[in-house]
Amino acid sequence: MSHHDLARDIFDRSHLTGEFTLRSGVVAHEYFDKYLFESDPVLLRRIAEALAPLVPAHGVDALAGLETGGIPIAVMLSQVTGLPALFVRKEAKTYGTCRLAEGGEVAGQRLFIVEDVVTSGGAVLDAVGELRNRGAVVEQGVCVIDRESGGLKNLSDIGIDLKALFTMTELKAAGAR
Template identity: 50%
Template sequence: MPLLPADTQFLGGLELGGIPIATMVSSLTGLPAVFVRRQAKTYGTLRLAEGADVTGKTITLIEDVITTGGAVRDAAIALRAQGARVAVVVCAIDRSGTGGGRLVEVDVDTRTVLTREQLAASM
């Protein structure tokens, strides 16, 4: 898959829209997926990312739609706090108009399948 960095060790499907996409990309590539919550659970596993220990791993985040980039930004910060390396998000649709919105604040590269402009032009 040309949008995925070669050093990706895990796909991080963001709750909720990114999870089915990450699951399918995992099936196609053989890369394991973890499912990333907006906030760590306060009961049970107490985990932010379910599926594997992310410490020291390079995670490419997967999101369905980016509008401001805030949710992906927060996930990248939280995963980094747990020792993961996060530098790229792949999204199906980037509606930010700025290439990922707030993600530039945390040095996360946005790779998109479609932009808002491309969608508008196809209608």
């Protein structure tokens, strides 16, 4: 299957129209419901296989999947790459282990961010700040969809090279028939 075929299949599975308020507060009239493609095991596997070449062959200790949407992608990408996956919460638990990230240690680890959709990059910015405060080295990552709303630039400004599998423009073009 080609990159275009994968884009078309993601579009077909997850593109919705209506009125949607995004995390950033922006109101969008179309939306890619990431949970629709993340809950499809065949499509999720294809996405992970397409993301795998974007993960450096060296210099990464673990994948850091961001709650909630980045976690299933990180798990499948872990299966494809053989790298362990951590599950990064929006905020540290206040009970039990009181950890920000589950699945392993963060301090001193070279983590690779895995996210589903990036708009302004706010969730990734927050996670990277918290992970760095806990001693992690975070410089790179991937997302499935870049909504082309400044997120990749915002992340670049804090030293994060985040690559997107698809831009919103690419998905819309693939969905246009």
